[in-house]
Amino acid sequence: MTAEPLEHALDRHEHLTGTAPFPGPRRLVLRTARESDLPELQRLDTEVFQEVAYPAFLLRQLYDVYAEHLLVLDDGGGRLRGYVLAATTALSRDSWILGLCVAEDRRRHGLGRELMLEVLARLRHCGIERVRLTVEPANRAAILLYRSLGFRPEQPDAGLRRDYFGPGEDRQVMCLALPRLP
Ligand SMILES: CC(C)(COP(=O)(O)OP(=O)(O)OC[C@H]1O[C@@H](n2cnc3c(N)ncnc32)[C@H](O)[C@@H]1OP(=O)(O)O)[C@@H](O)C(=O)NCCC(=O)NCCS
Numbered sequence: 001m002t003a004e005p006l007e008h009a010l011d012r013h014e015h016l017t018g019t020a021p022f023p024g025p026r027r028l029v030l031r032t033a034r035e036s037d038l039p040e041l042q043r044l045d046t047e048v049f050q051e052v053a054y055p056a057f058l059l060r061q062l063y064d065v066y067a068e069h070l071l072v073l074d075d076g077g078g079r080l081r082g083y084v085l086a087a088t089t090a091l092s093r094d095s096w097i098l099g100l101c102v103a104e105d106r107r108r109h110g111l112g113r114e115l116m117l118e119v120l121a122r123l124r125h126c127g128i129e130r131v132r133l134t135v136e137p138a139n140r141a142a143i144l145l146y147r148s149l150g151f152r153p154e155q156p157d158a159g160l161r162r163d164y165f166g167p168g169e170d171r172q173v174m175c176l177a178l179p180r181l182p
Pocket residue numbers: 048100101102103106107108109110111112113114134135136139140141142144145146148
């Protein structure tokens with residue numbers, strides 16, 4: 001089941017501040033990814049994550065499995081400016097955030113938060129009760145964003161998992177409990 005709305009224009013910032021968040025006539029649209037987004041998604045993922053970007057074949061298969069929870073920020077001109085991807089498990093009510101990014105020139109405008117809020121709302125609508133993620137311990141921007149959304153380090157060791165992605169690749173695991181829908 002998919003939460004509504006499937007697509008919405010991101011103009012809340014404009015309402016709040018009286019100024020458009022970005023110059024030009026185009027408003028960003030937050031929507032579910034489409035198959036035709038895959039090349040552009042890969043470009044964005046590589047631009048942001050560089051050597052640790054998802055290989056094309058894996059991104060393709062993540063789309064095949066989790067498309068419902070792969071959301072993108074579309075600038076209307078053929079470019080994607082951000083995405084979030086959540087994976088759900090069939091046998092439990094758990095989910096993992098497997099990817100989140102915003103294009104560098106679009107950061108600090110609330111877009112990362114919008115992506116996360118929308119995917120969390122959809123996960124909750126699907127009956128997910130716990131969302132987990134990993135983050136590089138030095139990634140202050142992401143950790144502050146996740147903390148502001150209620151994520152907390154998953155014990156033990158304040159969430160620190162040494163060599164999580166291989167030698168020297170430590171990660172912090174964070175976790176958020178989603179309240180059940182009434
Ligand atoms: C992490 C990321 C997605 C945040 O996106 P964003 O659109 O810039 O974030 P937002 O504008 O929604 O910020 C939300 C909150 O996050 C925190 N935050 C975001 N960027 C920050 C920064 N550079 N420094 C400090 N806090 C920051 C703040 O708490 C902010 O709230 P505030 O604006 O009220 O202070 C973005 O920096 C990014 O794409 N980074 C590279 C990829 C990455 O690290 N992804 C996460 C992997 S785990």
